[in-house]
Amino acid sequence: MLPKLAWRNIFRQKRRTVLTLMTMTGGFVLSSLSIGWMNGSYSSIILFFTNNRTGQIQVHHEGYLADQSIYSTIDNFEQVGSILDSLPDVRTWAPRIYTGALLALRPAGQSSNVFSSSAAASVIGIDPTREQEATGFSAQILEGEMLTVSDADTSLSSTGQILLGKELAITLEASVGDSLILLSQTANGAVADKRYVVVGTVSTGNTQIDRRTSYITLLDAQNLFALEGEAHEIAVLSRNLDEVDDLTATISGRLSGRNLETDSWKVFAKEFYNGMKADESSLEVMIFIIVLVAAMGVLNTVLMMVLERRREFGVMKAMGTRPGFIVRMIMLEANIMGFISILLGSIISTAGLLFLSKHGIVLDPPLDYGGAVFREMIASISPDCYWIPAICVMLTATIVSWIPALNAAHTEPAKALRTV
Amino acid sequence: MTNEKIIEAKGVIKTYDDSGVPVHAVRGIDYTLMRGEFTAIIGPSGSGKTTFLNVITGLDTPTEGEVWLSGRLLSKMSGNELSDFRRDHIGFVFQAYNLFPVLTVEENVEYIMLLQGVPKEERHSRVMSILEKVGLDDYAQRLPSRLSGGQQQRVAVARAMVSEPSLVIADEPTANLDSKTSGSLLDLMRQLNEDTGMTFLFSTHDEIVMKRAKKLVVLTDGKLDENNPPEEYE
């Protein structure tokens, strides 16, 4: 009875129903696309950040993140690597050594003990092949070329090559082909010093990093700092951003008992992660505004409907219909329209999201997000794009019809019947 | 006719005061309606017929006085009690028919029984038998908009009677109908009154209707006319 009445009432004022459906569907689609687009943007920013630099997951010696000591190493990192290789969700991994050194420039053609400039820098030992596979490192080389892979036979011999961050090269007034002396301390406490040739400069897009970072091969770093077979960090690249939390737990489980810790980007890049979360609140504000505008449109039509049917409510009440019945009827009408809007909205949103996930929106000017530059934002489709707008629509329909429904239910039959 | 009182109004006064200027629509009425009556309240427009009918059926509250319906005092009933009481004891026929436009003839007549929770088969058989009595059994599946005014009002009569209330109230039921249709509607109502013994109270200022009433009550300026005591024809 109630559903039948409500259903037929919806279709008696077709123009208004169409208008209400359009408002609700529009609200759904706008919210849905915003969510898809924002999530897509976040995913691409996160992917950009992690894929080009940090990886989504990192393995360190326990406590390394808190206190980055040269001694906190992953022993036998190759063995850890083969465990990682056995996990299907791991795309690849890259080992790194982090130390610091004093770099001093000896300009080409100058005699051995003349240094024109010097700077303190962090020295990162990377495996050129793995690093290329993991983070596409060579794309960041501005001038010159990538470090060469050591021959397996001569694995213990030094390549003697170094890459300098763009700003570090400027500080040192070094250019490709110049020689540097790297001065530091080994893990045994001995003095490490060695001559390197600048083979290229690196631009990560982050000036902070480029001002103080240099790169040598992992083997060179192991030799120089007496860290044979060891690494400070293994960066893990996951196949799927959504699986990172699960994968982190899996790796952590597989590596237990080794005094290692496994963290996702949410932990080791905490500031970046918090920044992302703060940005999400702007999405919430946006959805709130969309819902508010749609709610006012719907409220308007429900109020008009109640006014127009005033006489009918009077008849219903005269005949002995309880107020609660009328309340439920009107709220059901609004909710049925909400439900139809969700169905329509889902279809339209899916089409829109599919389009935006392929074509995206070109950003002009490009967006610079912590050194990562985005020229195009694409949407990603997730359950969030559907259930959040759906709940918004149903809540709106319920809340907005509540007051008019009460009002209709308290129609005074004597008055309503007099109005012609 | 039995001695059972369907309506008993004592000293009923209704003064409208919405606009600041008090309008004395009903100015002290004592009235009793007995089971089985077929009575017309007559009086010129503005004499207080609608107001009086509203007050004695609980659609409006009296400013003063008491209304007893089938032995129950209206002012003592809660909102839902009053709703349920009207649903179970009073059938309404309105001047403007007021059928639900989205429901078919059958569904309109069925409405009150649905509120009452009457089982489906019983609903159907009762709807069809009352529609047959008002001569509209062939129109059960039509929407009201596809019926003439006279047909719609016959559906309204069927709707008012189908749940066998103790009283059928009709406020100027023929005001929107031509004289021929009015006459046949009243003939139908009187026939139903005689067949079922159901009580009818209606208002009118239409000669055709008055002639068919068993009893006339004259209302003038919100009072029962002392010089025209209730007449009874038989």
Ligand SMILES: Nc1ncnc2c1ncn2[C@@H]1O[C@H](COP(=O)(O)OP(=O)(O)O)[C@@H](O)[C@H]1O
């Ligand atoms: N809601 C109201 N507010 C003020 N005056 C009213 C209202 N309803 C009816 N009246 C007045 O009360 C008087 C009686 O009206 P009514 O009961 O409709 O008489 P009838 O049905 O006999 O035409 C009229 O003068 C009418 O104008």
Ligand SMILES: [Mg+2]
């Ligand atoms: Mg009237």
